[in-house]
Amino acid sequence: MILAIDIGGTKFSMAIFDGDRMVRRESRATHAEGGREWMVQQIAGIAGAWRGEYPLERCGIGFGGPVNFAAQRVVLSTHVGGWQDFDLCGFVRDAAGVPAVMDNDANVGAIGEAEFGAGRGYSPLFYMTLSTGIGGGIWQDGRLLRGADSYGGEIGHLTLRPDGPECLCGARGCLERMCCGLWLERDYGKSARELMQDAAFVRGYVVDLAQGLKAAIMLLNPARIVIGGGIAKAGDRLFLPLREELRRQITNWSAARIDVVPAELGDDSVLYGALSLARNPR
Numbered sequence: 168m169i170l171a172i173d174i175g176g177t178k179f180s181m182a183i184f185d186g187d188r189m190v191r192r193e194s195r196a197t198h199a200e201g202g203r204e205w206m207v208q209q210i211a212g213i214a215g216a217w218r219g220e221y222p223l224e225r226c227g228i229g230f231g232g233p234v235n236f237a238a239q240r241v242v243l244s245t246h247v248g249g250w251q252d253f254d255l256c257g258f259v260r261d262a263a264g265v266p267a268v269m270d271n272d273a274n275v276g277a278i279g280e281a282e283f284g285a286g287r288g289y290s291p292l293f294y295m296t297l298s299t300g301i302g303g304g305i306w307q308d309g310r311l312l313r314g315a316d317s318y319g320g321e322i323g324h325l326t327l328r329p330d331g332p333e334c335l336c337g338a339r340g341c342l343e344r345m346c347c348g349l350w351l352e353r354d355y356g357k358s359a360r361e362l363m364q365d366a367a368f369v370r371g372y373v374v375d376l377a378q379g380l381k382a383a384i385m386l387l388n389p390a391r392i393v394i395g396g397g398i399a400k401a402g403d404r405l406f407l408p409l410r411e412e413l414r415r416q417i418t419n420w421s422a423a424r425i426d427v428v429p430a431e432l433g434d435d436s437v438l439y440g441a442l443s444l445a446r447n448p449r
């Protein structure tokens with residue numbers, strides 16, 4: 168059996184898979200002040216209980232921040248303190264008693280949707296997580312395209328507005344700064360879920376969002392774009408105006424398809440991807 172862990176900006180989830188079937192799942196809100204210390208203690212508690220109940224073989228992890236895949240180290244988290252250069256795999260190996268492999272959550276979500284969700288049969292596939300933050304994963308011919316240093320696909324920090332507000336990354340006007348859940352709430356005093364109910368707001372919002380996705384379409388000509396994360400749950404309220412705006416922004420001579428759909432696995436894209444990554448680290 169395989170242990171899957173999804174560490175996000177506002178919550179973390181853990182699951183047990185028996186073959187392709189999820190047989191156990193636990194999700195908890197993160198405790199921002201508790202930082203890394205608090206979260207790894209929670210993970211150790213759950214993993215410690217489960218290792219006595221299930222014959223675990225391996226563990227896969229999706230982490231909500233940049234990961235150096237070759238070195239298997241967390242680079243940092245911009246949302247929760249204390250993660251810099253943390254050996255998360257080593258920690259989980261000790262807590263769960265099985266070898267672990269990790270990548271950033273957008274890459275792992277891309278694997279999940281490519282193998283089990285809305286991306287099945289589509290290559291290249293671009294996956295974007297639209298949640299507390301914004302991340303991206305590029306999937307082609309059965310594997311991830313991570314780039315030379317594991318920083319490929321970081322669509323969240325494309326610049327939309329060079330003179331825009333400062334992003335947590337230090338640059339200005341990034342796609343993440345303009346469109347992610349964390350900043351929507353800070354800028355507008357309402358949750359992304361509430362804002363997505365407001366058609367007038369969404370019409371403006373998709374202009375920024377489409378600018379980011381346009382870059383992925385022009386660079387990669389993906390067979391499909393799958394968007395996961397909490398904001399993607401708005402469904403047609405978001406996706407209909409988004410597709411319309413993309414059609415408007417993308418140059419006429421490009422016959423690149425505009426196939427943008429919500430994730431099929433909902434909150435579990437990363438958990439399914441972690442299952443696949445644990446079986447076949449690639």
Ligand SMILES: [Zn+2]
Pocket residue numbers: 323324334335336337338339341343344
């Ligand atoms: Zn940024």
